[in-house]
Amino acid sequence: MADCGGSKTMENVAEKEVPKTAEEKVNKAAAVVGKEAGSTEATECEGAIGGMRDPSIRKEAEDSDEEDSDEEDYDDEDYDESDGEDREGFMTMLQSFLMSKLDLSKDADIPKVLDEVTVEAVVKYIKSGECKSIITMAGAGISTSAGIPDFRTPGSGLYSNLEKYNLPFPEAIFDIEFFKTNPQPFFVLAKELYPGAFNPTPSHWFVRLLHDKGLLLRHYTQNIDTLEHVAGLPAEKTVEAHGTFRTSHCIACRKEYSQEWMKEEIFKDSIPTCSECSGLVKPDIVFFRENLPPRFFHCVQSDFPKCDLLIILGTSLTVQPFASLIDNVPPSCPRLLINREKTGSVDPVMAILHGIFTGGLALDSPNNKRDVALLGDCDDGCKTFAEMLGWKEDLEKLVATKK
Numbered sequence: 054m055a056d057c058g059g060s061k062t063m064e065n066v067a068e069k070e071v072p073k074t075a076e077e078k079v080n081k082a083a084a085v086v087g088k089e090a091g092s093t094e095a096t097e098c099e100g101a102i103g104g105m106r107d108p109s110i111r112k113e114a115e116d117s118d119e120e121d122s123d124e125e126d127y128d129d130e131d132y133d134e135s136d137g138e139d140r141e142g143f144m145t146m147l148q149s150f151l152m153s154k155l156d157l158s159k160d161a162d163i164p165k166v167l168d169e170v171t172v173e174a175v176v177k178y179i180k181s182g183e184c185k186s187i188i189t190m191a192g193a194g195i196s197t198s199a200g201i202p203d204f205r206t207p208g209s210g211l212y213s214n215l216e217k218y219n220l221p222f223p224e225a226i227f228d229i230e231f232f233k234t235n236p237q238p239f240f241v242l243a244k245e246l247y248p249g250a251f252n253p254t255p256s257h258w259f260v261r262l263l264h265d266k267g268l269l270l271r272h273y274t275q276n277i278d279t280l281e282h283v284a285g286l287p288a289e290k291t292v293e294a295h296g297t298f299r300t301s302h303c304i305a306c307r308k309e310y311s312q313e314w315m316k317e318e319i320f321k322d323s324i325p326t327c328s329e330c331s332g333l334v335k336p337d338i339v340f341f342r343e344n345l346p347p348r349f350f351h352c353v354q355s356d357f358p359k360c361d362l363l364i365i366l367g368t369s370l371t372v373q374p375f376a377s378l379i380d381n382v383p384p385s386c387p388r389l390l391i392n393r394e395k396t397g398s399v400d401p402v403m404a405i406l407h408g409i410f411t412g413g414l415a416l417d418s419p420n421n422k423r424d425v426a427l428l429g430d431c432d433d434g435c436k437t438f439a440e441m442l443g444w445k446e447d448l449e450k451l452v453a454t455k456k
């Protein structure tokens with residue numbers, strides 16, 4: 054079960070860390086790439102810098118030995134032996150290439166919603182009345198204090214504790230192809246984690262409070278524990294992105310089965326099979342290699358363009374397509390991460406070195422105007438945030454409801 058006792062001090066990253074300037078980042082990138090250009094080993098970023106490297110290198114080879122212009126003469130040693138001036142020129146070119154890739158100027162056009170990238174500024178924004186539609190995105194981290202393990206925390210996470218199932222790889226327990234050949238591990242686990250035995254955490258109640266305050270546009274959860282439902286969040290406000298135990302289907306003929314029927318099967322340790330075709334019956338939770346529910350895509354399309362503030366709680370943001378939702382809000386929309394560690398960030402320098410710019414939270418970016426992290430325990434983060442909003446007692450009342 055989850056280690057939920059680790060209550061860490063809240064840390065406002067934006068306040069504590071001095072952001073690096075764009076120039077520093079670019080210089081760092083140039084230094085790394087410059088080093089790699091001199092290396093004899095191929096790297097993953099070859100594609101990204103190839104366009105820079107080849108012409109300058111060829112020119113260098115031609116200049117240094119005009120009689121012998123054969124391209125094959127160039128190798129990495131030639132580059133290493135180049136004089137300081139050529140190297141400086143290469144670095145300057147590389148810098149401007151990276152600056153254009155970072156496209157720092159484009160960001161200047163995006164309106165600034167927060168006065169500064171701090172939790173206080175997010176609170177001020179909510180209090181101003183300008184922030185009317187909040188979307189919350191949650192993962193297993195909001196339920197660990199209820200006694201439900203998350204997936205990826207080393208040691209306590211589910212994927213570190215599946216030895217007894219003898220799986221080829223941890224995620225196999227939720228993999229549809231593996232399930233078809235060996236459904237038993239999933240059903241043993243389903244019995245252990247069956248919804249109903251757990252109570253909502255202060256984080257769930259905080260989401261409910263946002264709804265009570267008329268600010269919640271929608272709550273998107275990857276969790277299948279239904280704790281937001283237990284906390285009284287109406288079904289129409291919740292999107293269960295990874296499905297639910299409420300219904301089940303035969304994976305062969307799609308015949309539907311009720312929650313009661315499936316619960317009985319699970320608790321008598323049987324492998325549920327279809328009365329029509331003898332196919333396997335599985336709760337409608339989304340397995341790897343299965344589609345997300347149509348409601349997910351439908352709601353994403355209508356909700357995200359309207360979002361005034363995105364609050365991300367307790368998720369490693371590693372599973373797609375859920376993780377990419379953070380990039381579906383308008384470019385100026387503030388995003389608040391409440392989690393034990395920073396997740397969802399793509400270091401702009403590394404992104405360029407790998408030839409892609411994938412979006413993600415800009416927590417450490419020099420031009421971050423909208424992303425804020427409240428690092429530590431989710432429940433503590435929600436309580437702190439509620440208190441800053443003047444909602445301390447409202448939250449306490451809700452939390453007391455289910456004791």
Ligand code: OAD
Nearest residue numbers: 192193194197203204205227275367368369392393430431
């Ligand atoms: P993960 O286990 O991948 O990530 C949980 C995140 O929450 C990590 O960053 C933890 O550090 C953090 N965390 C845990 N407890 C916390 C606490 N009390 N306070 C603050 N942070 C805490 O779980 P998910 O991101 O939900 O999918 O995983 C996503 C998906 O991967 C799941 O829905 C599941 C899994 O495979 C399927 O099975 C399809």
Ligand code: ZN
Nearest residue numbers: 303306327330
């Ligand atoms: Zn069937």
